[in-house]
Amino acid sequence: QVQLVQSGAEVKRPGASVEVSCKASGYTVTDYAIHWVRQAPGQRLEWMGWINAGNGNTRYSQRFQGRVTITRDTSASTVYMEVSSLRSEDTATYYCARVGLGLPFDYWGQGTLVTVSS
């Protein structure tokens, strides 16, 4: 069965970087894209960007351009998202999600809480 398993919760200082991983299983990873979505407390879901796990092409929301980098390691079936220059407003649960064939986000990771606090 398709599964996306994310890395554990993180606590970071303002100005630091964080990397969240998303390990895929149960399907051919290079056949699908992985997107990242975050949800700050009490806020709506926010799309951040995506990677074509096959060729590594990426696209980012302008809101995060320059601060977010998405990469993948096909041998490990894992996608990574790094957010740099963290600020308190980046405190949120970060989700990876697969875009299915003709579908929007059909499978989601369990979420990773990133807390930014001094």
Added chain:
Amino acid sequence: DIQMTQSPSTLSASVGDRVTITCRASQSIRSWLAWYQQKPGKAPKLLIYEASSLESGVPSRFSGSGSETEFTLTIGSLQPDDFATYHCQQYNTYPYTFGQGTKLEIK
């Protein structure tokens, strides 16, 4: 960016009720709209895609309709498991955007 606005933000209903949630887009998104259900501490779950197509395994009491800028999610007869937050999402244009969510509460 395309703005997505849901109404109502909160909805109180009883088991067995029929409920409807509306989602409006600030410009046409054709039929590229999805609905998700989210429970506290959990990831969203896809219910409806392309405005009206039911995701595999989702109960048939869930249905979606609409096109262009106005969309609805209807739950035919509420079950206890349906009390959750519902989100709409457009995937017509980057950046993909979501509605603010509708919390469905037990009356």
